[in-house]
Amino acid sequence: MADRLIIVHPMDPRGVKVGGIETHVRQLLRRAPAEVMPLLIGVDDRGDLPVGKVSEIEFGGRRIGFLPVAFVPAEQQAETARSILKSNTVRFIAGFLRHLPRLRQLARQGRASVEVERYEIAWLARMLGRPMVLVIHNDVGDATKQDSLTKYIWRVTKASEWLAYRLASHVFTVTERLRDRVLAMAPAAGPRTEVLTVSIDTELFSVAPFDTDEGVLRVAYAGRLETVKDPELMFAVAAALDRKLGGRFEFHYAGSSDPARWPGFSAIEHCMVRHGALRTEEMAALMKRMHVGMLTSHWEGMPCFMLESLSTGRPFAGVHLPQFDKVVRDRWHGRMMDRRETVAESAEAWADEIVDLWEDVRAGRVEPARLHEAVQPFSVRRQLGRLFQVHAALAGGGRVAAPERPAATLVAAGPRKG
Template sequence: MRKPVLTIFYQFNPWSTTIGGIQTLINIFIKYAPPEFAVRLVGTANDKTQPILKWQSAEFAGKEISFLPLFSLKNDNVRSLIPTTVKYTAALLGQCFESDFMHFHRLEPTLAALNWQGEKTLFIHNDIHTQMQTVRDKKAILWRRFPAAYFAVESLLVPQFSQILSCNTDAVKHYKERYKSVSDRVAYIKNSYDNELFYPLNQEEKEVEKRELAQKLGLPDDTRFVLFAGRLHPQKDPTLLVRAIAALNDPCVHLLIAGDGELAAQVRTEIDTSGLTGRVTMLGAVPIAQLAQLHRICNVFVLSSAYEGLPLVVLEALASGTPVVTTECGETPKLLTSNSGIVCRQRTSECIADALRKVLQHPEDYPIESCVETAQPYAARTVVRDIYSEMLNRWEQRVTFAVKV
């Protein structure tokens, strides 16, 4: 019996240093794919050595996959004038990559797949209702300028999916209520972190490696580190975070920003204007192994986002034994416990600064063990294994039924 084929569609190259929870989740699905499946990825090329629109065998995370780049994209961390999703959708039109299972992480590319045969799954990564209603920055998502058009397109495309899965319970509720004819196909899915990469150190090891990082950056040995990791994008509102560090006003606290994006220059300006040049380090996009190390040694991880789903980076921080400070958005507030982090009830620099101060001054209230325990149910080895097991069962049932017919 042949292997069932899973084709994953997303506008990135897994061999590049790329920022984003979607990319991380796809990498996890590839890494933890069982041998019963053949996995294909339709993505983008990171240089001219990868032939465009041609299937090629490749290895990622120890797994053999088939990879087809639709076009060349040098840096997917920064948006261009024409959104990458538009380019990706346009490149898909007229193609046919149907297979037993198809995973989509953006709605727009599924326009090309309307007539494709196979089981299609749409992953929803944000609370789309909140995302569309947020009024501060219309550039954060292009569709926000045309909400009626977005929902018209969504209404056209949603019926084709066998499953609509979201890591955000509010998004699940929204889709069930808005699309009652397919409500039985909408379900909650746990986001997952790679438990082979993200794990804690003991307290002694953590202190040793934290001192080494401080010395490497030319900082005092007693420096306490606050970590942000993610795309420098209006959704994440990194300038608010810089203002929170200014409001914290603690010379022993140093902010590490691991990420890149269109707001990088604006963040640097905010750092200079706030007089924080010596108290913030912008690391740019960092490889996943280096990010895991930062998670293990920092005192606290922080998010200042306007909207979220369930950020993988939160799970990664907790799994590394690091408490989380977050704004009140997405699924994180429902996940955090009183001894694994703090939810800021107001999205202001003062409120975020107060929460950071509390965690930094009372680390004993947020022990490593409590953080790890909070993240444990989301470990990839368990979550992804169960998803693939359900997929295989459905495929075997379909094959058995086809044979009988």
């Protein structure tokens, strides 16, 4: 019998729910070794599968097992829940517990390991009775900047984070900062904690030449529009770009959030192109038509969207966060910028930098192949091998020690203007 890799996450692999975690889960399902049978315990967002039973479905060119424990329509997952009972996570937890006897029975069949991506459901995954790998994509950060119910149950969230570290057989974090957080909160987890940044499918997000014939700058952002992503600054930068470029500008948004709930939307409604939530293949096709990928977040782990932009050969423009230094060099792979005193001041300064970047693109000074090369260390071929190695060892009843921590390496610095 093949080893079973059980992934516990409230999503439908066939759906269009996007984010770093969902991207990672889909990569696992696509790239799991041939001798491993992936099983996702998630939610059905179409209503066409039996709840509480394993359905074999086609995904990414292979057969996988999918066991939804609840039916949550896609449109209800699109926006942040405003009450506990409507929370996608709570509905998933309730369904998981309802079907727990069946889930435990499945987990006991043959060799298996479990992976979970979120603190608050790690205890559920551990109830399957198999060794559990915890993959941490981001921390809970500043509660005041979150739209989710996390900010209302802050103490519970902190407790679930601590418990997750204690329960995990092995812990991966996507940044050194997150690893240090684990060590500070749960020192005993140190020997089984290591850094594994998010991965990018460099074959799917292949490099493409720029098309600048129309003279219209196309800037893209993909993901949810919530406070932590700072839509106010994002929209202000877009409005400033539209003004500075005399209307020869488009802001492309890929995601299921409603931009109209943010005050700055009215100023850019005429130049925003809304694509809705896109599947991975659709996102790769969209980025080949863009010129710049933009992020304005207050904090991130290692965002998949940034890696996807660079892999396609599109420069990054946005906030400077410490972990981005592992991938991006300012004026070599795009523009990394700091916030000014006010949103208006930041928007003006950032827009000026992006206009300058656009001039570089049009003049042929930005080489797509160079940007694509910057993300090669994060390719799924290089990254996921270690993760699958850990799962195989744990499924076989062994223990896994974290490798020695190498000295941090940065992308070679490129030339700067001025």
